[in-house]
């Protein structure tokens with residue numbers, strides 16, 4: 001459901017959203033376990049090798065087991081390997097995505113990227129690097145590359161995204177919300193049938209009172225899903241017309257037209273809502 005009517009003043013912005021926090025702790029815990037227990041051996045068989053050969057990603061036919069597609073993501077070859085993947089990949093770039101997508105979708109996406117990267121590794125490595133032999137692949141890099149890829153956010157400072165959004169706005173939104181985002185002149189009075197008139201998206205309206213996610217959902221699904229009982233929304237959903245990226249671009253354009261202080265206020269509202 002949309003949280004259009006949820007007050008946006010509560011809930012804290014977190015530098016460590018839940019899934020990222022858990023993933024970082026898990027990765028660190030696995031690393032420490034392997035480092036410490038790996039110093040021991042059982043019947044002359046090094047535990048370090050045991051961990052890497054059973055939980056690292058082994059080539060098909062040389063000790064591959066399906067669970068390795070998930071477990072290898074949590075194994076690291078050394079401290080710096082772990083550190084760079086966690087801090088510069090997962091944390092710095094993932095934070096934004098987990099905020100925008102929500103934790104569940106983010107976790108699924110993260111693990112799937114790791115699995116897909118693992119499958120590529122299984123298929124391509126024997127072709128591209130036959131000399132690599134049968135060493136296990138370890139590390140969150142595959143999952144982390146996925147985190148670096150998408151931009152599901154409306155960034156008013158991204159000139160390219162804004163230019164793309166401006167074109168889309170002219171075609172899809174301007175007829176109702178006004179070429180200059182001014183809305184309909186008497187937008188505060190309702191129509192005879194009780195529906196609202198298209199409000200401004202400029203700072204004179206209240207678009208900027210809402211977090212990005214709410215604006216996105218409102219544009220994608222239209223006003224009806226978020227409406228209180230009895231309210232008939234006149235805002236159409238664009239989910240069938242625009243891709244998610246196009247909706248974010250349109251919102252980036254709208255945000256770029258707000259004066260700096262308004263933009264800053266909305267940014268705070270957005271952060272608090274996450």
Ligand code: HEC
Nearest residue numbers: 172173176196197198199206207215218219223233234235
């Ligand atoms: C057919 C007219 C129409 C078109 C086209 C239209 N809107 Fe709307 N929009 C409305 C109306 C009417 C509302 C007032 C709320 C309601 O009725 O649900 C609204 C409300 C909104 C809101 C909520 C604003 C707030 O302050 O709470 C957003 C966001 C929005 N529109 C974005 C867009 C975007 C982005 C586009 C173009 C992709 C667009 N709209 C195209 C009619 C339209």
